[in-house]
Amino acid sequence: MSESLKIAVAGLGTVGAETVRLIHEHGALIAARCGRPIAVAGVSARDRSKARPVEVSNLPWFDDAVAMAADPEIDVVIELIGGAEGVAKAVIEAAIGARHHVITANKALLAHHGTGLARAAEAAGVTLAYEAAVAGGIPIIKVLREGLAANRIERIYGVLNGTCNYILTTMRETGRDFDAVLAEAQRLGYAEADPGFDIDGVDTAHKLAILTALAFGCEVNFDGVHVEGIREISSLDIAYAEELGYRIKLLGIAGRGEGGVEQRVHPCMVAKDSPIAAVEGVFNGVVAEGDFVGTIMAEGQGAGAGPTASAVVADLIDIARGTSLPTFAVPAVDLERVPSLPIERHVGCQYIRLMVVDRPGVIADIAAALRDEAISVEALLQRGRAPDEAVPVIITTHETEDAAMVRALARMDALDAVLEPPRRIRIEAL
Amino acid sequence: MSESLKIAVAGLGTVGAETVRLIHEHGALIAARCGRPIAVAGVSARDRSKARPVEVSNLPWFDDAVAMAADPEIDVVIELIGGAEGVAKAVIEAAIGARHHVITANKALLAHHGTGLARAAEAAGVTLAYEAAVAGGIPIIKVLREGLAANRIERIYGVLNGTCNYILTTMRETGRDFDAVLAEAQRLGYAEADPGFDIDGVDTAHKLAILTALAFGCEVNFDGVHVEGIREISSLDIAYAEELGYRIKLLGIAGRGEGGVEQRVHPCMVAKDSPIAAVEGVFNGVVAEGDFVGTIMAEGQGAGAGPTASAVVADLIDIARGTSLPTFAVPAVDLERVPSLPIERHVGCQYIRLMVVDRPGVIADIAAALRDEAISVEALLQRGRAPDEAVPVIITTHETEDAAMVRALARMDALDAVLEPPRRIRIEAL
Secondary structure (H helix, E strand, C coil), X not given: CCCCEEEEEECCCHHHHHHHHHHHHCHHHHHHHHCCCEEEXXXXXXXXXXXXXXXXXXXXXXXXXXXXXXXXXXXXXXXXXXXXXXXXXXXXXXXXXXXXXXXXXXXXXXXXXXXXXXXXXXXXXXXXXXXXXXXXXXXXXXXXXXXXCCCCEEEEEXXXXXXXXXXXXXXXXXXXXXXXXXXXXXXXXXXXXXXXXXXXXXXXXXXXHHHHHXXXXXXXXXXXXXXXXXXXXXXXXXXXXXXXXXXXEEEEEEEEXXXXXXXXXXXXXXXXXXXXXXXXXXXXXXXXXXXXXXXXXXXXXXXXXXXXXXXXXXXXHHHHHCCCCCCECECHHHCECCCECCHHHCEEEEEEEEEEECCCCHHHHHHXXXXXXXXXXXXXXXXXXXXXXXXXXXXXXXXXXHHHHHHHHHHHHCCCCECCCCEEEEECCC | CCCCEEEEEECCCHHHHHHHHHHHHCHHHHHHHHCCCXXXXXXXXXXXXXXXXXXXXXXXXXXXHHHHHHCCCCCEEEECCCCCCCHHHHHHHHXXXXXXXXXXXXXHHHXXXXXXXXXXXXXXXXXXXXXXXCCCCCCHHHHHHHHCCCCCEEEEEEEXXXXXXXXXXXXXXXXXXHHHHHHHHHHHCCCCCCCHHHHCCHHHHHHHHHHHHHHHCECCCHHHCEECCCCCCCHHHHHHHHHHXXXXXXXXXXXXXXXXXXXXXXXXXXXCCCHHHHCCCCEEEEEEEECCCEEEEEEEECCCHHHHHHHHHHHHHHHHHCCCCCCECECHHHCECCCECCHHHCEEEEEEEEEEECCCCHHHHHHHHHHHCCCCEEEEEECCCCCCCEEEEEEEXXXXXXXXXXXXXXXXXXXXXXXXXXXXXXXXXX
């Protein structure tokens, strides 16, 4: 058996500690699959004395993660610190500078600096691996980059954030409102104390930007992602979705369009019997559509220590086996700069909910706002009769351009009889 | 860009022709992903003049596929002839003998000769790739061998035959009987004129034997697979399954047990809301359970020209990129010979349907047969009342050993009041 592969782990939080534990627990299995043993030759974290679920006192400790990353004894640096800037970025840059392979779970960093880091790694002749950065334990990077490599990918979409999916699933199952379910998710540890990153769609957008580069061979373009979160989803909308045959999911969707690539993250209504609708709770699911393979879906745990460590060590085994691939499937210098298609030009069906005063003429005013934007109504339902009181009106439309819908929503919002800002959820044909 | 990789395609049926078409249509994309172009340096089939969906007259033709496989000009041989013996086997052996890489979609061949061929390929220093042999376009071989390589796999199961799944799905959706739906599937081209290979579970067993070797690091052991097909499934059972909250699927299931590995293929009742139950029609789905990653499911088209060619060319791109991995994840010489656990020792819940004469004492006799085998009844339902006529009796049991159930079924079958052989379907907790 060949010489051992020497790795350094920067960051010993939940995922870092689990990665060390996995490498120890499955040392023999990993060595059999790699053809060589793995040796943890360095660990670094902010606090050396902190209690951790794995013993690290017998491992070489580095106070300075950046110095560790550049240490000539190291072959592979595993960055599990997180954050788009700061130490994490310095660690990866130092590792590449010292010609060490890099494994990272850092989606924010890749979303913001992925193209540049990929070019630096490939210029240095080292691997930049990031299976753990998207959809946790699901090997979606490998599936896209290798498993579907023979295909032109037309579209990719997924449930990429377990926190949002847990909240939406629980809202549907219990009928409770967003705030109550979010508070519960925080108590259970499924949502952060500061949940904005997840529930405002930013985390999903980071992951989508990475998948887009990989699927379409273009530069990572986080700024090109249209992002909306789930704060505005009410239990009323969830109930109406159910009645109309839909489930509400926060999806990241990227597709080829005329003259560019569309990247968007927002709540979607999807048909109840579509495979993506069956991805529930904290699970993630990703669907890729290729011109030869058709539709492929992968589902699994998108977060958590075990699944994320599984993805980190899969990358490590690839590196130990000598597998070397371009970061985003084609050489990073060849990644194209592709225009982002603005959300305003997106065309799709829509769901609208208005709270209106129940009196004659209101529906006519609403219909006029839609007609003037050439929006074709598929269905209009007024629920309950309560003269001169507030009742919900639900409208679903045929395919319409997003910009036209925004204008129509503004006109409806300006009507006296419309009591709350109209709610709109895009309906996706998946 | 490096020199082109020279490939030879043996067999130009649906999949062979589509593979050639894919390589031509996506030549630039494949070259970008491989770092080198692919050149089709040889094709061979039984009938040179046959009309095919792709032009092959401009490609070097070989009358003798075995001679082509050994031709020193060739780098990679793609075997798409099929069959566990004969020409397909000779082609692969000739290719390995000449130290050419091999790609095959031939599950029967690998199920019967996988261990030996893997050892021969690895001794010769060449790759034996077979992504297309299991679950068509779903890259499940790659997911298991690389994506989940950090895990100890505990269990793997799946819907691995689209023909059976189409028949079972259509039976449920239409209420029609097996024979009528099979005839329709044959008309639509979803089932062969001689359907035994699919509907008797043999094809599923071939695929399961391959997955088992890969997941558990053991020799391929097709003879160790317990196989039952779907001919006996009646529309009555499908309706009762629905009522009890189950769907009926033909699954291949492999798991670690005490002292060995269990491999079985048979109809199963699975909970309606389980992910595998949502794999419908001609689709395939595979679930792997790993100790760190948890449960991962992949779903897609398990057959058809496009998806299968996608898998073949994914293997080709891996080879062109220089990726080289042991056939079954660990070196073939290290694959263990693991005992097969007999189906008689399998423990699980069961569904039984009896057609009985509706008269006093019958249920007591049935209950006695179960009691004497220490089988605990979960529910017993007698449907309809028709004194002295035939009525169905449905029984579900708690966990019971398969052998005990077989004995109890024999005793029930011997009762005068039991008019047809009892039907039994295992209930899987997935």
